[in-house]
Amino acid sequence: xxxxxxxxxxxxxxxxxxxxxxxxxxxxxxxxxxxxxxxxxxxxxxxxxxxxxxxxxxxxxxxxxxxxxxxxxxxxxxxxxxxxxxxxxxxxxxxxxxxxxxxxxxxxxxxxxxxxxxxxxxxxxxxxxxxxxxxxxxxxxxxxxxxxxxxxxxxxxxxxxxxxxxxxxxxxxxxxxx
Amino acid sequence: xxxxxxxxxxxxxxxxxxxxxxxxxxxxxxxxxxxxxxxxxxxxxxxxxxxxxxxxxxxxxxxxxxxxxxxxxxxxxxxxxxxxxxxxxxxxxxxxxxxxxxxxxxxxxxxxxxxxxxxxxxxxxxxxxxxxxxxxxxxxxxxxxxxxxxxxxxxxxxxxxxxxxxxxxxxxxxxxxxxxxxxxxxxxxxxxxxxxxxxxxxxxxxxxxxxxxxxxxxxxxxxxxxxxxxxxxxxxxxxxxxxxxxxxxxxxxxxxxxxxxxxxxxxxxxxxxxxxxxxxxxxxxxxxxxxxxxxxxxxxxxxxxxxxxxxxxxxxxxxxxxxxxxxxxxxxxxxxxxxxxxxxxxxxxxxxxxxxxxxxxxxxxxxxxxxxxxxxxxx
Amino acid sequence: xxxxxxxxxxxxxxxxxxxxxxxxxxxxxxxxxxxxxxxxxxxxxxxxxxxxxxxxxxxxxxxxxxxxxxxxxxxxxxxxxxxxxxxxxxxxxxxxxxxxxxxxxxxx
Numbered sequence: 105x106x107x108x109x110x111x112x113x114x115x116x117x118x119x120x121x122x123x124x125x126x127x128x129x130x131x132x133x134x135x136x137x138x139x140x141x142x143x144x145x146x147x148x149x150x151x152x153x154x155x156x157x158x159x160x161x162x163x164x165x166x167x168x169x170x171x172x173x174x175x176x177x178x179x180x181x182x183x184x185x186x187x188x189x190x191x192x193x194x195x196x197x198x199x200x201x202x203x204x205x206x207x208x209x210x211x212x213x214x215x216x217x218x219x220x221x222x223x224x225x226x227x228x229x230x231x232x233x234x235x236x237x238x239x240x241x242x243x244x245x246x247x248x249x250x251x252x253x254x255x256x257x258x259x260x261x262x263x264x265x266x267x268x269x270x271x272x273x274x275x276x277x278x279x280x281x282x
Numbered sequence: 283x284x285x286x287x288x289x290x291x292x293x294x295x296x297x298x299x300x301x302x303x304x305x306x307x308x309x310x311x312x313x314x315x316x317x318x319x320x321x322x323x324x325x326x327x328x329x330x331x332x333x334x335x336x337x338x339x340x341x342x343x344x345x346x347x348x349x350x351x352x353x354x355x356x357x358x359x360x361x362x363x364x365x366x367x368x369x370x371x372x373x374x375x376x377x378x379x380x381x382x383x384x385x386x387x388x389x390x391x392x393x394x395x396x397x398x399x400x401x402x403x404x405x406x407x408x409x410x411x412x413x414x415x416x417x418x419x420x421x422x423x424x425x426x427x428x429x430x431x432x433x434x435x436x437x438x439x440x441x442x443x444x445x446x447x448x449x450x451x452x453x454x455x456x457x458x459x460x461x462x463x464x465x466x467x468x469x470x471x472x473x474x475x476x477x478x479x480x481x482x483x484x485x486x487x488x489x490x491x492x493x494x495x496x497x498x499x500x501x502x503x504x505x506x507x508x509x510x511x512x513x514x515x516x517x518x519x520x521x522x523x524x525x526x527x528x529x530x531x532x533x534x535x536x537x538x539x540x541x542x543x544x545x546x547x548x549x550x551x552x553x554x555x556x557x558x559x560x561x562x563x564x565x566x567x568x569x570x571x572x573x574x575x576x577x578x579x580x581x582x583x584x585x586x587x588x589x590x591x592x593x594x595x596x597x598x599x600x601x602x603x604x605x606x607x608x609x610x611x612x613x614x615x616x617x618x619x620x621x622x623x624x625x626x627x628x629x630x631x632x633x634x635x636x637x638x639x640x641x642x643x644x645x646x647x648x649x650x651x652x653x654x655x656x657x658x659x660x661x
Numbered sequence: 662x663x664x665x666x667x668x669x670x671x672x673x674x675x676x677x678x679x680x681x682x683x684x685x686x687x688x689x690x691x692x693x694x695x696x697x698x699x700x701x702x703x704x705x706x707x708x709x710x711x712x713x714x715x716x717x718x719x720x721x722x723x724x725x726x727x728x729x730x731x732x733x734x735x736x737x738x739x740x741x742x743x744x745x746x747x748x749x750x751x752x753x754x755x756x757x758x759x760x761x762x763x764x765x766x767x768x769x
Contacts, residue, residue, distance in 0.1 A: 120682055120683070123687070126690060136698075146713060149679075156403070158728055163416070165735050173746060174698060179438070242729065250729050253733060257733060260736070261736065268747045272750060
């Protein structure tokens, strides 16, 4: 059991537990804080995959900005434990069973196939590149090969900014009385 | 995990180093609090704490005992878990982020090389920004967990402020990153060695007396960065979060005793990160103007004889140089707090979004164009 | 004889299964929860799961394009969160609750 293996299992369990608590907590503020925890551990998983720059961006964008917005909005609403946190009914019950079934099947199938196979595939170990080179390669790909996607995202962000301001400036929001 | 060292000796030393850097950060806080209280008294023409120990230096020890023996209470309407967790989380981001700031030249002992920083990380800037952006959660947790209107209002203001100024903060250092072409803080310090040298359009101009510091290349970036870090650490003139006249004490209204002290340590930790980054980006890091690392090593060799002692000498001298610059910025933080008035909230938001953000964007654009032109065209 | 090598040899499969599990959890959240904001959070969870697989493939096949895709996903997630929260705030202003059933007032 080397340090890398221990770190992977620790992070995997942390991620799954915090992701489960996002869905299962009835208090939305706890959900949001668990999601922040998930984001941080996903950033750590990126580090184990040697995507250092992305890990930093994940922390800044997701954990530092998006989730803080979520938590702020939830705290402004000050919702107590909800009366109807989960959906009810026959159809949604079926979905519930189905989703849990998929999840359980996935876990059982994965673990089972591992045990049956006896080995976890051919261990591919790519050459460890220094992260400075990796960041440079990333930027070159982003600005040469994917520059149209990048520009399109810029337009999208502009549209989103305008739309959000318009939504929050109008008096009654989506339900403005005419 | 190669970054922690390959032999058990290296791993041991690196682990000890982590603890030492953390202790250094925490132990700087009492000194800073003393400095802040004496300094504010000096500015306001009064005495400040001067009874306990020489110059009142032991006042903080007495205060710590007082903090520890205070009654530990939690508000009835609040959320106990969040209330107790928030002060603990206040300390963690500041402590982890400070680990990545390089503080001196690497120490060479028996063929092993030890960096004088908690750990080296190649994307140092991104890491520090990412970790310190987690501080917003602490404030929100404290504000919501206290179950008080004042706390919640303070927390909302503080976190909105942190998110808003993070943009200006991030953009203000893009110019620096473009200039040095690296995210690595140690490499940045190495690039700021020697005399000031502009090489543009095929010409090279060297100044004989100015050091090659980032401030001469990025003056606007430096001002924006420094102002944004004031907002990030919730200090005056941006301490809207705890405007005493309006919100009692903002998000830590309900906190007392040691929990309060932990918020203080977090705040001072952010000040320290800001000062360390200012030093590293714009003021040559641990370098000493006029003397290169090798020259200093040679001086040590002449004075002390052996390579090991010379390396230790080199490290210690540069560590002192770093700490001198670091202390100057910390003093500026304290001085500003006690001399400038507080912004109004709308003024604060206007400054962040309408003034600092456009200036930072313009600075980024200008830097990019100049760097490209200077390296591409020759006259 | 079941072997325990799957515990000690971390390979691409481990990361992909982790990603799949996270995705299923996020999907379950979208299907089961009624609070709009929790729905958005579950979507973020699914996007994160996808990000993990992108980074995994990029690492194991030594291609950077996966990481570029993660950038795009992150941007879109941030944009989605901004609009979603603006909608949630405007729903909350009117109904003092953010249940998904109020979204049916949006039609027409």
